[in-house]
Amino acid sequence: MNNNTEDIQSKENLESNISHKNNRKAQLSQNQVPSGFLGLGENTELYFAILSGVFWMLGVVFYFSISAPQNISTILYITGAFFGGIFTFQTAGKALLQGEFAIDFLMLFAAVGAAILEKWGEASLLLFLFSLGHALEHHAMNRAKKSISALYNLTPPLALIQRKGELIEIHIDELEVGNIIVVKPNSNIAADGVVIKGSSAVDQANITGESLPIAKHPNENWQNENDISKLLPEHRVFAGTINGSGALEVKVLKKAQDSTLARLIKLVKEAEEQKSPTQHLTDKFEKYYVPSVLVVVVLLMFAFLVLDEAFQDSFYRAMSVLIAASPCALAISTPSAVLAGIARAARQGVLIKGGRPLEDLGEIRAIAFDKTGTLTEGRPILTHAIPFGKITKSHLLKVAVSVEALSDHPLAAAIVIGGKKELGDTPIPKAENLKSLTARGIKAYWEGSVVHIGNRRLFEELTGADVPEIIDSKMQELEEEGHTSMIIHQDNEYLGIIAAMDIARPEAAATLDALKKMGIKRMVMLTGDNQKVAVAIAKSIGITDPLGSLFPEDKVNVIDQLKQELGNVAMVGDGVNDAPAMARSTVGIAMGAAGSDVALETADIALMADRLDNLPFAIGLSRKAKQIIKQNLIISLGMVVLLVPLTITGTIAIGPAVVGHEGSTLLVVLNALRLLKYKI
Numbered sequence: 001m002n003n004n005t006e007d008i009q010s011k012e013n014l015e016s017n018i019s020h021k022n023n024r025k026a027q028l029s030q031n032q033v034p035s036g037f038l039g040l041g042e043n044t045e046l047y048f049a050i051l052s053g054v055f056w057m058l059g060v061v062f063y064f065s066i067s068a069p070q071n072i073s074t075i076l077y078i079t080g081a082f083f084g085g086i087f088t089f090q091t092a093g094k095a096l097l098q099g100e101f102a103i104d105f106l107m108l109f110a111a112v113g114a115a116i117l118e119k120w121g122e123a124s125l126l127l128f129l130f131s132l133g134h135a136l137e138h139h140a141m142n143r144a145k146k147s148i149s150a151l152y153n154l155t156p157p158l159a160l161i162q163r164k165g166e167l168i169e170i171h172i173d174e175l176e177v178g179n180i181i182v183v184k185p186n187s188n189i190a191a192d193g194v195v196i197k198g199s200s201a202v203d204q205a206n207i208t209g210e211s212l213p214i215a216k217h218p219n220e221n222w223q224n225e226n227d228i229s230k231l232l233p234e235h236r237v238f239a240g241t242i243n244g245s246g247a248l249e250v251k252v253l254k255k256a257q258d259s260t261l262a263r264l265i266k267l268v269k270e271a272e273e274q275k276s277p278t279q280h281l282t283d284k285f286e287k288y289y290v291p292s293v294l295v296v297v298v299l300l301m302f303a304f305l306v307l308d309e310a311f312q313d314s315f316y317r318a319m320s321v322l323i324a325a326s327p328c329a330l331a332i333s334t335p336s337a338v339l340a341g342i343a344r345a346a347r348q349g350v351l352i353k354g355g356r357p358l359e360d361l362g363e364i365r366a367i368a369f370d371k372t373g374t375l376t377e378g379r380p381i382l383t384h385a386i387p388f389g390k391i392t393k394s395h396l397l398k399v400a401v402s403v404e405a406l407s408d409h410p411l412a413a414a415i416v417i418g419g420k421k422e423l424g425d426t427p428i429p430k431a432e433n434l435k436s437l438t439a440r441g442i443k444a445y446w447e448g449s450v451v452h453i454g455n456r457r458l459f460e461e462l463t464g465a466d467v468p469e470i471i472d473s474k475m476q477e478l479e480e481e482g483h484t485s486m487i488i489h490q491d492n493e494y495l496g497i498i499a500a501m502d503i504a505r506p507e508a509a510a511t512l513d514a515l516k517k518m519g520i521k522r523m524v525m526l527t528g529d530n531q532k533v534a535v536a537i538a539k540s541i542g543i544t545d546p547l548g549s550l551f552p553e554d555k556v557n558v559i560d561q562l563k564q565e566l567g568n569v570a571m572v573g574d575g576v577n578d579a580p581a582m583a584r585s586t587v588g589i590a591m592g593a594a595g596s597d598v599a600l601e602t603a604d605i606a607l608m609a610d611r612l613d614n615l616p617f618a619i620g621l622s623r624k625a626k627q628i629i630k631q632n633l634i635i636s637l638g639m640v641v642l643l644v645p646l647t648i649t650g651t652i653a654i655g656p657a658v659v660g661h662e663g664s665t666l667l668v669v670l671n672a673l674r675l676l677k678y679k680i
């Protein structure tokens with residue numbers, strides 16, 4: 001059973017390896033023009049459009065030269081129509097085979113109609129303008145896609161690894177977890193891993209968007225470190241980032257195809273295909289609109305039955321109306337903006353997982369933040385150890401350190417590191433049988449006694465009485481200054497209290513201020529920590545509603561309540577403990593997502609850098625995207641509203657209709673591309 005799944009997995013790995021090696025370019029250019037066509041590359045469509053134009057022009061020249069026989073110009077027109085129509089034919093045919101109806105089909109229909117009327121010049125011009133418009137449109141869309149792929153082509157194909165004391169070069173796909181790779185100065189890093197030797201500054205801009213290099217140095221405990229998400233930023237490196245001037249040795253923690261960068265590429269590509277709410281709306285509209293247009297066009301073909309005109313004229317008018325009414329611009333309005341928005345965000349180290357979060361984020365009224373690790377550094381430091389009665393400080397610390405050594409809570413790390421420092425060489429007996437008591441604290445056995453460490457709630461539940469006054473008042477004093485204080489209790493005795501302090505992130509105050517200026521009304525802090533501590537930290541950074549002593553399920557309820565009161569609510573957290581609250585919010589935002597697969601998978605939006613300051617950027621970009629989508633809808637629908645009456649009344653012919661139609665299509669794409677240059 002086990003073997004089987006392993007087999008399947010390794011086969012999958014192998015396959016993704018192969019595609020990783022050969023198909024990277026091809027994957028990034030999915031949904032584009034068939035790129036290898038005739039070996040002319042991805043601009044084939046554009047070259048064909050130009051050729052089509054050249055033949056059409058020659059056709060015109062021969063048509064007007066009296067000496068040349070007429071059928072020469074016809075042949076030239078047909079050649080032009082061939083070059084202009086081949087891609088359209090391909091797209092329309094493919095869609096038709098899949099049971100779908102492409103707008104290209106309408107164009108082809110119009111061209112064939114013109115040809116039937118032996119209006120070769122018109123057919124050729126039509127297909128030329130249409131193919132030129134679409135080639136330019138694809139070209140522009142590819143620019144958006146390339147702006148991301150360029151950042152991702154930085155993983156070197158080969159890695160230097162140490163084997164039996166020798167340095168050898170191997171392909172990154174052959175790297176195994178646990179291998180030691182050597183990273184030369186100023187070279188690209190080949191794998192995700194933990195730094196074991198050397199120090200350097202690493203440029204991680206292509207993953208996190210941070211413009212300044214991040215200092216890296218060895219993790220002393222690297223032999224036991226196997227989880228990249230648990231490492232501090234200074235101890236871990238990512239494949240595809242650029243090493244600075246120092247040489248590094250790195251223990252590989254992820255295989256090439258699982259690297260943060262590889263995941264990111266996959267997620268961005270998936271995101272680009274996710275439809276936004278507006279697109280769902282326009283899709284629905286088109287479902288009714290396109291058949292209606294066809295009905296009108298067919299009716300118009302029979303206008304000669306009521307009007308005093310030839311069938312040719314009726315048909316010609318019907319074709320002009322068909323082109324004028326085709327919703328090409330409408331169809332591309334939203335996806336182009338979503339694509340450009342996601343690409344722009346990715347360059348800044350913000351992964352937006354589709355059109356929905358992109359559109360929703362701009363309409364956020366309130367943001368809820370997790371406290372520990374999101375608004376604060378998440379690295380509390382031991383500040384006080386206060387024994388009571390006859391208890392010595394050394395005993396208090398010994399008990400606390402040995403019990404907390406078993407816990408992986410951030411507070412535990414603070415107590416262990418700080419306590420050990422104070423205890424010096426004093427031997428510390430080991431505790432065992434740790435049990436963590438959610439939102440209350442922990443329990444373990446130590447030297448034949450039972451030890452509890454935690455907040456008031458824990459001891460009120462344990463003893464059925466309030467904690468002693470002397471403890472309570474000392475704790476209050478500390479909490480008012482923002483220290484998280486914990487009670488240490490052994491068997492039936494209160495040993496004392498221990499306090500730790502987690503400081504607000506340096507960028508928190510400025511970020512919250514920027515958000516306030518953007519019109520975010522409520523900024524809520526959610527924490528399991530004491531209310532007084534919550535208030536103390538909130539005051540220094542501009543949180544409007546600090547909410548403490550919450551159970552995980554309380555956090556979900558707060559989100560529900562905020563949504564009811566205010567509408568769209570975002571929840572910012574690390575995506576690990578606060579996943580339920582993030583899932584409940586309109587937009588779940590994970591912070592410090594580089595390296596954390598869980599955060600990357602669960603969030604709607606992931607801030608790759610372990611910083612808050614991209615939040616205003618993401619919201620601003622999202623608002624801009626929404627604005628551009630609206631403009632695009634106006635442009636595309638406006639052009640249809642303008643052209644349809646003009647073509648029905650015969651005020652303009654087929655040529656100007658195509659120019660207007662293709663012009664508006666190109667305009668909305670170019671408008672969307674403005675997002676690529678978005679700056680806050």
Ligand SMILES: Nc1ncnc2c1ncn2[C@@H]1O[C@H](COP(=O)(O)OP(=O)(O)OP(=O)(O)O)[C@@H](O)[C@H]1O
Nearest residue numbers: 371372407409412439440441453454455527528529
């Ligand atoms: N290992 C521990 N040692 C001592 N006290 C603990 C421990 N774990 C939890 N507690 C107590 O329980 C409280 C709530 O913990 P919880 O993990 O729910 O929230 P938190 O992680 O501190 O805050 P946040 O919700 O912002 O992440 C802590 O403030 C602390 O008083």
Ligand SMILES: [Zn+2]
Nearest residue numbers: 103326328665
């Ligand atoms: Zn079109």
